[in-house]
Amino acid sequence: MTLHAHLATPDPELGPLLAKLGPPAPPTGDPLVLRRQFEAASFLHQAQWEDRLPPASEYRVEEHLVRVDGDGAGEDGHITVRCYTPTPHDNRQAGFPLLVWYHGGGFVAGDLDLDDNYLRNLCVDLQLSIVNVGYRLAPEHVFPTGFNDAYAGLKWASGHAPALRASLRAGFIVGGTSAGANLAAAVALRARDDPFFAPGSGREITGQLLQTPQVLHLAADAGSYAPELRSMEEQADAPFLTARKLRAFADALRAPPNDERISPLLAASHAGLPPAFIQVFGLDPLRDEGLLYARLLRDAGVQTRLNVYPGVPHTFMMVFPETEVAARVERDVRDGLRWLLAPLRSPRDSGCLIL
Numbered sequence: 001m002t003l004h005a006h007l008a009t010p011d012p013e014l015g016p017l018l019a020k021l022g023p024p025a026p027p028t029g030d031p032l033v034l035r036r037q038f039e040a041a042s043f044l045h046q047a048q049w050e051d052r053l054p055p056a057s058e059y060r061v062e063e064h065l066v067r068v069d070g071d072g073a074g075e076d077g078h079i080t081v082r083c084y085t086p087t088p089h090d091n092r093q094a095g096f097p098l099l100v101w102y103h104g105g106g107f108v109a110g111d112l113d114l115d116d117n118y119l120r121n122l123c124v125d126l127q128l129s130i131v132n133v134g135y136r137l138a139p140e141h142v143f144p145t146g147f148n149d150a151y152a153g154l155k156w157a158s159g160h161a162p163a164l165r166a167s168l169r170a171g172f173i174v175g176g177t178s179a180g181a182n183l184a185a186a187v188a189l190r191a192r193d194d195p196f197f198a199p200g201s202g203r204e205i206t207g208q209l210l211q212t213p214q215v216l217h218l219a220a221d222a223g224s225y226a227p228e229l230r231s232m233e234e235q236a237d238a239p240f241l242t243a244r245k246l247r248a249f250a251d252a253l254r255a256p257p258n259d260e261r262i263s264p265l266l267a268a269s270h271a272g273l274p275p276a277f278i279q280v281f282g283l284d285p286l287r288d289e290g291l292l293y294a295r296l297l298r299d300a301g302v303q304t305r306l307n308v309y310p311g312v313p314h315t316f317m318m319v320f321p322e323t324e325v326a327a328r329v330e331r332d333v334r335d336g337l338r339w340l341l342a343p344l345r346s347p348r349d350s351g352c353l354i355l
Contacts, residue, residue, distance in 0.1 A: 002230045004291060007282030007354075008238075011311035013323050018239055018313070027244055031108040031139050031252035034245060038109035041240075045318040049117030054124035060085050061120070064160075068152040074145040075136070081153050082112045082132040084123040085165050096129045097171030097341050098164065099209075100157045100187075102150055102180035104315070106249035108138050110179075126337055129166035131157040135183065143255035143262060150183040151190055158196075158203045168203060171341040175209030178241075178286070178314065179249075182214045185264040185293070192272050207340030208276040211333065212314055215265040216289045217257035218243075218250050225265070231287040241314035243285050265293050270300035277336030279329065282310040298350060305339055306352040307332050 010018060025037055062083045070076045086096055101119060103110040112134045119130050133153035135146045154174065161168050174184040188208050191197040197204055216222065222229055236243035255262040276297055280290035294306040309329060317326040 002234065003228070004231065004282075004288055005234055007287060007308065007310045008231075008235060009311050010283065011309075011325055013325055014312055014316065014320060017320055017323070021239065024239075027242075029244070029248040029251065031248055034106065034248055035109040035137075038105055041315075041318055042110070042114050044321070045115075046113065046117055048321040049121055052121050053117055054121060058087060058089075058124045059120060060087055064156070066152055066156045068145075068149050070145070070148060074143070074148040075141060077136070079136065079149045079153065080112065080134040081156060082116070082134065083164055084119050084128075084130040084132070086123055086127050086129065088127065094162065094165045095167045095170055096127055096165055097173065098157060098161055098166040098168060099128050099130045099171075099173045099175055099337070100154050100184075101130055101132045102135065102174075102176035102183040103132070104176065104178035104180045105137070106245065107146055107179045107182075107253045108249055110137070115177075122334075122337075126334060128337070129161075129164040131164070138249075138254070139252040143253050143259075146253075147183065147186060147261045151187050154187050154191065155196065168206075171206050172204065173207040173209060173337070173340055174205055175211075175337075177211040178214055181210040181212065182262070182264070184208055185210055185213055185215055186261045188273055189260060189264050189267055189270075205274045207274050207337075209333070209336060209340065210276060210290070210293075211279045212281055212284060212286055213278065213290050213293060214246075214286050215263065215293045217255060217259075217263045218246055220257040220263045220266060225292060228292050229288045231289075232285045235283060235285045235287065238283050238285055239313040240316065240319070241285060246285060265289060265296065270296050270302060273297060273300070273302045275303040275305075275340055277305045277340055278307070279332065279336075280306065280308045281312045281314060281316070282308065283313040286314065294352070303350045305336060305350055307336070308352065308354045310354060 065078050103114045135149035176184040260267045278294045297304040
């Protein structure tokens with residue numbers, strides 16, 4: 001048994017439900033077929049949060065068009081960002097923390113609607129202004145277009161905080177799930193080295209929320225890290241997300257495997273990155289790279305809080321939102337955001353929690 005293999009033992013509550021699942025869809029490497037499968041599953045996620053929408057008087061939603069300059073790599077063009085702003089009854093003028101959000105979907109699926117109801121709930125519950133970035137997808141738009149879109153959305157958000165009733169001094173967080181977590185980690189790396197976001201600019205990113213992050217391209221040269229990265233092989237046929245699907249996503253994206261914009265785990269240094277809250281699922285091909293990324297951040301002096309959920313597969317909350325473990329994951333997201341927004345964090349606040 002490898003170091004983390006025990007984390008794949010099915011969760012006691014979830015195991016019987018997984019056993020009742022019908023046969024998986026026929027395997028395919030066609031990203032457009034995989035997109036349609038993802039869209040079908042996403043309706044459950046959207047419906048779950050539709051039932052938990054806050055009153056419309058407590059927030060506002062606006063969309064804006066953002067110009068993207070390919071800078072000689074990727075495509076020029078425009079993307080849409082959807083912005084959620086609290087409108088509390090006490091009519092506070094400004095000062096909300098700002099979260100820039102990137103949806104999941106393997107870089108080939110997902111859109112602004114995927115997490116729309118969820119983000120409306122989060123906006124009101126935590127009194128956050130949120131910018132939901134509609135980055136362009138593969139295979140129609142190959143790497144680095146999606147990354148450039150993500151970074152353009154981040155810069156747009158930083159420059160429009162007053163219009164969103166946000167104050168970057170109250171918190172400026174990047175976050176996402178799966179491929180969205182990859183983009184969040186990658187833009188945090190780029191921003192660390194960009195004078196536009198330098199300390200003292202007033203635009204420094206203050207936190208990262210990385211849920212089941214993909215931080216290493218399947219074909220990347222993992223070098224000395226390879227012995228720690230066994231889950232891609234051990235969980236190749238895991239429920240919902242398989243190694244075959246991940247290869248299809250990578251083939252569609254056409255990113256250079258060792259480029260830190262797709263493999264932030266391989267960055268020469270992780271020092272100076274903002275504090276990170278990371279969630280890792282035990283029955284997930286991406287498990288070990290998430291665990292390793294958390295360790296690399298801590299080793300580089302980055303305050304990092306890691307929550308590990310044994311025996312649950314990737315995106316299981318979309319299919320089994322009624323389970324206690326799904327509710328726990330969601331409670332922890334909110335606690336993790338509160339931790340990232342806390343004005344004082346001591347080193348002892350960092351660590352790993354296996355739930």
